[in-house]
Structure formats: C-alpha cells, structure tokens
Amino acid sequence: MIKLDTxxxxxxxxSIHKNSRMELQEDCYDTLEIxxxxxxxxxxxxxxxxxxxxxxxxxxxxxxxxHLASVVDYAFTNIPFYHEYYKSSGYEVGAIxxxxxxxxxxxxxxxxxxxxxxxxxxxxxxxxxxxxxxWSSTSGSSGVALPILSDLxxxxxxxxxxxxxxxxxxxxxxxxxxxxxxxxxxxxxxxSMAGDHPTFTLNDIASVEEFVQHxxxxxxxxxxxxxxxxxxxxxxxxxxTNLRLKAIITNSEASSRHEREYFSxxxxxxxxxxxxxxxxxxxxxxxxxxxxxxxxxxxxVELNDFSTTADSTLATVYCTDFMCKTMPFIRxxxxxxxxxxxxxxxxxxxxQHGRTIERVEGxxxxxxxxxxxxxxxxxxxxxxLDSCFNANPNVSSFRLIQCATxxxxxFIYTGASAxxxxxxxxxxxxxxxxxxxxxxxxxxxxxxxxxxxPSYKRKKIISEALATA
Ligand SMILES: [Zn+2]
Numbered sequence: 001m002i003k004l005d006t007x008x009x010x011x012x013x014x015s016i017h018k019n020s021r022m023e024l025q026e027d028c029y030d031t032l033e034i035x036x037x038x039x040x041x042x043x044x045x046x047x048x049x050x051x052x053x054x055x056x057x058x059x060x061x062x063x064x065x066x067h068l069a070s071v072v073d074y075a076f077t078n079i080p081f082y083h084e085y086y087k088s089s090g091y092e093v094g095a096i097x098x099x100x101x102x103x104x105x106x107x108x109x110x111x112x113x114x115x116x117x118x119x120x121x122x123x124x125x126x127x128x129x130x131x132x133x134x135w136s137s138t139s140g141s142s143g144v145a146l147p148i149l150s151d152l153x154x155x156x157x158x159x160x161x162x163x164x165x166x167x168x169x170x171x172x173x174x175x176x177x178x179x180x181x182x183x184x185x186x187x188x189x190x191x192s193m194a195g196d197h198p199t200f201t202l203n204d205i206a207s208v209e210e211f212v213q214h215x216x217x218x219x220x221x222x223x224x225x226x227x228x229x230x231x232x233x234x235x236x237x238x239x240x241t242n243l244r245l246k247a248i249i250t251n252s253e254a255s256s257r258h259e260r261e262y263f264s265x266x267x268x269x270x271x272x273x274x275x276x277x278x279x280x281x282x283x284x285x286x287x288x289x290x291x292x293x294x295x296x297x298x299x300x301v302e303l304n305d306f307s308t309t310a311d312s313t314l315a316t317v318y319c320t321d322f323m324c325k326t327m328p329f330i331r332x333x334x335x336x337x338x339x340x341x342x343x344x345x346x347x348x349x350x351x352q353h354g355r356t357i358e359r360v361e362g363x364x365x366x367x368x369x370x371x372x373x374x375x376x377x378x379x380x381x382x383x384x385l386d387s388c389f390n391a392n393p394n395v396s397s398f399r400l401i402q403c404a405t406x407x408x409x410x411f412i413y414t415g416a417s418a419x420x421x422x423x424x425x426x427x428x429x430x431x432x433x434x435x436x437x438x439x440x441x442x443x444x445x446x447x448x449x450x451x452x453x454p455s456y457k458r459k460k461i462i463s464e465a466l467a468t469a
Contacts, residue, residue, distance in 0.1 A: 003032040006191045006198045009218065015206040016214045022203045025136040026187045029155045032194065038156050039193035042163060049164045052297050057344040057354045060296045061099060064322075068300055069096035071322040072105060075330055078123040081116050082330070102331075103302065107318060109333040118147055121327055133326060136278075148279065154324035157298045158281045159189040163197065165285055169247035169272070170221045181220035183229060184252070188281065205229055212236045215243055223248045223269075227255030230263045230271065237266050245269040251276055254362060257290060275338075275360050279329050280321040284357050287350040291341070292357035298323045302331070303340050303355055307375045314361065314375055315340045337361045337375065368402050369465040370436050378461045380435060385460055388428040389413075394420040399450055402463040409442040412451075418444050 010017040024030075055063070073093050075082035089106050096102050113121075126133075132152040150158075167174040176196035183202045192198040200218060205211045215223070216239065227250040233240055248267060250260065251274040260271040272286040280299050284292040294301035302318040315338055318331045339358040347353050361367070361377035368376045381400070389395045394416035401410040409432075411425055421444060429442050 001032065001194070003030075003035065004192045004195045004198060006200050009198075009200060011214065011217045013210045013214050015210045016202065019203045019206055020201065022185065024185070024187050024201060026190065028136070029134045029150075029152075030190050034152070034155070035190050035192060035194045037152070038159050038190055039196060041156055042160060042193055045160065046164070046167065049160060049297070050167065053164070053168065053293075054351050055296075055353065060354065064296060064300050065096075065099060065102070067322040068099075068102045068320060069094075071320065071325075071328050072096055072102065072330060074325060075328055078125070079328075080120040080124060085112075105331060107331045107333050108329065110335060113146060122149060123326065126326065146279070149326040150324060151326045154321070154326070157323045161282050161295060161298055162189040163193075165249075165274070165282065166197070166222050169249075169270070171246070173221050173246055179218045179220040181215060181218060181223045183223075183225040186278075188276075205232060208232055208236060212239050215240070219243065221246050224274075225250065226253050227259065227273075228253060230255075230259070234266065241266075241268040247272055249274050254360065257359070260286075261290075273360075275357065277319070277334055279332060279334070280319045283317065283319055287348060287352065289349045291348050291350075292338075292360070293348065293350075293352045293354070294357065303338070303357070305340065306337075307373070309374055312339045312358075313341070314338070314367075314377070317357075335363050337363070337367065337377065339377075368436060368461070368463050369406055371406055371438055376435055381432065382460055384428065384431050384435065388424050388431070392421075392424050395424070397450055398460070400461045402461075402465050404464050406465045407438065407440050409440055410445050411442050412445045412447055414447060414449060418446050421446070 007020045010020060072082075072086070072091075073096075076086050076091055076093060077083070085108075086105060091105060096105075134150045134155055135147055136150065137147050166180060170178070174197070176193075178197070180197065180199040181202070182199050183205060185203055187199060187201050189199065191201070200214075200220070202211070202214075212233070220243070223245050225248070230248075230250070245267070246269065248263070248269050248271045250271060255273060260273060264271045270288050272288065273292070274282060274286070275284045275292055276282045282295050283299065283301055284294040286292045294303070298321065300320040300322060302320075303315040304318065305313050305315045307314040316333055317336050317338055318333050320330050320332065321328055338360050340355055341358050342348075342355045344354055346355065348356060359377075367378060368381060370376065385398070385400060389398050392415075395413050396415045398411065398413040401412065403409065411428075413421065415421065425442060425444055429440065432442075433440055
C-alpha cells in the first residue's frame with residue numbers, strides 16, 4: 001500500500017496546482033505508517049469520542065483531574081523549566097488531588113516563554129534523534145516564534161480532535177470517501193487516514209473561478225478557511241450553495257458573528273468559527289447555536305472571569321494540553337480574552353454541557369480600561385469608531401489612544417483641519433462614554449502621518465492604561 005497523494009488531485013487546474021505545492025509542517029508526521037496508526041485509533045475510538053462531547057460537567061472534571069495531575073508531575077520531574085518554576089512555589093510530586101490544587105499552580109504566559117531556552121522546555125532525557133518526535137514552529141504572529149516538539153500521541157490526538165469536529169458537523173455524510181477542503185498554510189491533521197477522509201490543502205486562492213471548479217470536482221463535505229476569503233466567494237454563492245457543504249469552518253483570524261451568520265445564509269451552510277492556537281490545537285468550537293464549547297478531553301480549558309458587568313462577563317483562557325509528553329503547555333495563557341456565559345450546569349440546545357465562550361474578544365492588552373477596573377473589548381469600540389469616521393470625508397486615517405490616566409484619550413488623525421472634525425469626534429465621545437460608563441476627555445491631534453510603530457501596526461485602538469488584573 002502506498003500513501004494517497006491528496007495534493008495530486010488538481011484536475012489540470014493551473015492555479016490549484018501552483019498553490020498546492022507548498023510543504024506543510026504536518027508533512028513531518030504525515031507518513032503512511034502514522035496515518036495507519038491514527039486510522040486504527042479512529043476506528044477504535046470514534047464512537048467514544050463522539051459520546052464524550054455530551055458529557056456533563058462533573059464527568060469532564062473527573063476525567064480531566066488524573067490527566068492534569070499526571071502531566072504536572074511529569075513536567076516537574078522531567079522538564080528543567082517546570083521543575084524550577086513549580087519548585088519555587090513549593091510544588092511536590094503528587095500534590096494535585098483536586099482541580100483547585102491544579103488551579104493553584106503558577107500560570108505560563110508568553111513573557112515567561114520568551115525567557116526560556118528551548119532545551120530547558122524539553123524533557124532532560126530526550127535523545128535528539130528520537131523517532132516519533134516532530135518539530136513544528138509557531139508563526140510568531142502572536143509575539144513569540146516558538147519551536148514546538150510533539151510526540152506521536154500529541155499529533156494523533158490532535159488529528160482525532162479535528163476528525164471528531166468534522167464528524168460532528170457532517171454527521172452521516174462524513175463518509176471515508178468524502179473530501180475535506182482546507183485553505184491555509186498549515187493543515188493541523190494528516191492528509192488522509194490511509195486513504196480515508198482525504199484532505200486537499202490549498203495555500204491561497206489565486207483564481208476564484210478555478211477554486212470553485214476544483215470544489216465542484218472534489219465535492220468536499222467540509223471547507224476550512226480564513227474568514228477573509230468568505231467575501232471573495234460572494235459572486236459564486238449559487239455554485240457554492242450547490243455544493244451542499246455540511247459546514248464551513250473559519251479559523252486563525254477574528255470574524256464577527258454577524259459576518260458568519262450572513263455567509264451562512266449566503267452559502268446555505270453553517271459558517272462556524274474554530275478557536276484554536278498553534279500551541280495547543282482546538283480550544284473551542286462554535287456550535288450551530290452560536291456558542292463556543294471548550295474542548296476538554298485532550299486539552300483542559302480554564303475560563304477565569306476577571307470582569308463582570310450587567311452586560312457581559314469577560315474571562316482569560318488558560319490551556320493545558322495534557323496528552324503531550326515532550327513539550328506540554330500547562331496553564332498557558334495565550335493573552336486572549338473572551339466573553340463567557342452559562343455555568344457548570346448549563347446545557348446548550350446542541351446538547352453540550354457547561355460554560356460557553358460567546359465571543360473571542362482578542363488580546364487583553366488591547367482592551368480599554370475603566371476607572372472601576374472593567375475592561376471594554378476593542379471590537380465594540382472599533383465598530384463605533386468605524387461608524388463615525390470610516391465614511392467621514394475629513395478624516396483619512398485615525399487612531400484612538402487611551403492614556404495611562406484612563407480618562408484621557410487622544411484621537412490622532414490625518415485629514416482636514418481640526419475644526420471640521422470636532423463635530424464627529426464629539427458624537428463619538430458621547431457613544432464612547434456610554435460604552436465605558438464614565439466621563440472622558442478626548443484631545444484631537446491632527447498629524448501628517450500616523451506614527452509608524454511596528455507593534456502597533458494596523459491597530460486603530462491602543463490602550464496605554466496599565467492592566468489591573
Ligand atoms: Zn451548543
């Protein structure tokens with residue numbers, strides 16, 4: 001038996017051929033042998049995996065605890081960084097007997113990671129050329145480019161989580177002969193399970209016409225893509241509808257629920273968001289009822305509330321990938337904040353239990369802060385800014401800065417003289433005061449060009465106020 005070359009299914013379409021030649025980081029484990037291994041696991045476990053999705057909260061916690069205790073002990077015993085880090089907080093082997101114990105160990109974040117040498121983040125006894133170890137790297141888009149070493153279990157379970165997601169969304173139609181179509185520079189799973197459930201990966205859409213023709217030849221059951229491709233396909237809505245996709249999954253970039261609902265009806269297939277990271281894989285998946293349900297059986301997701309108002313509760317997200325024994329991320333804070341809803345006893349209309357993520361709000365650092373310690377996600381403020389200034393003929397580009405004093409803001413812009421801009425800024429200030437629920441001062445600053453600071457690239461809002469939580 002030879003490995004199915006899924007990338008060869010280009011049907012003579014030139015732009016598809018050209019954009020399917022890139023090497024993917026998953027290729028290092030995408031061998032026939034590993035495909036067969038994952039295929040066997042899938043045949044053995046797929047029903048158990050499907051059933052687990054509907055566990056109640058207590059079952060999930062009972063399941064997670066021994067895995068969490070074991071990965072922390074493993075890391076403490078074998079990985080120099082974790083040993084020193086946990087020792088300094090008084091950790092001893094066997095100390096985790098409850099989830100509360102687990103939640104008392106120190107958190108890992110990007111600024112800590114930046115100062116760790118890779119060798120200290122790997123098990124001491126790991127031979128460099130051990131087989132069944134796979135290097136990949138995060139893109140660094142989130143601030144730290146990090147080499148990640150995975151083992152066979154980690155890559156196998158990661159693939160299984162994706163196949164479970166496809167099955168949950170496609171139901172009966174997720175049959176072994178049906179294609180999965182992936183538009184990305186990574187794939188995150190194997191190209192097929194020894195020929196079953198093949199995936200075609202396109203790096204970019206160069207010709208929408210050829211892309212649609214290619215989909216018409218492959219007839220995929222699921223399409224994965226960045227949300228920014230969705231508007232490109234709009235002129236082809238009828239042909240995409242005819243494909244009868246069971247789901248379109250967006251990832252990697254922020255998209256609004258409004259956008260996803262719009263494209264769901266346009267393409268007659270649910271457009272659902274996958275919240276994932278390169279470090280831990282899938283964190284949560286949006287269900288057809290528009291709630292994100294955190295994964296729990298290969299990674300443990302903690303939602304930590306830090307700001308509750310009448311309208312929403314914001315939480316930070318800590319993830320632990322307890323299946324990985326080479327380079328486990330334990331209580332890892334990506335720096336994201338999310339809006340959360342429900343409680344341990346909640347049940348969604350889709351049948352899944354527990355708290356849900358309502359929106360992925362972006363980076364905590366980006367939020368505006370209020371005097372009473374609340375955070376206001378930039379997404380809401382950006383919407384307001386855009387509605388006031390995007391179509392304003394006197395403003396060509398703009399940026400809002402919250403000063404360290406919290407109530408002082410600067411509106412920096414390029415365009416016509418300030419007196420022409422004052423009325424629009426006043427209207428914006430009224431709306432912003434309603435969002436922040438406090439009085440603010442906004443200084444208008446007309447400049448020749450917006451300051452070009454690399455880390456502030458393309459940001460419309462910057463908060464210089466210090467985080468209090
Ligand atoms: Zn649901």
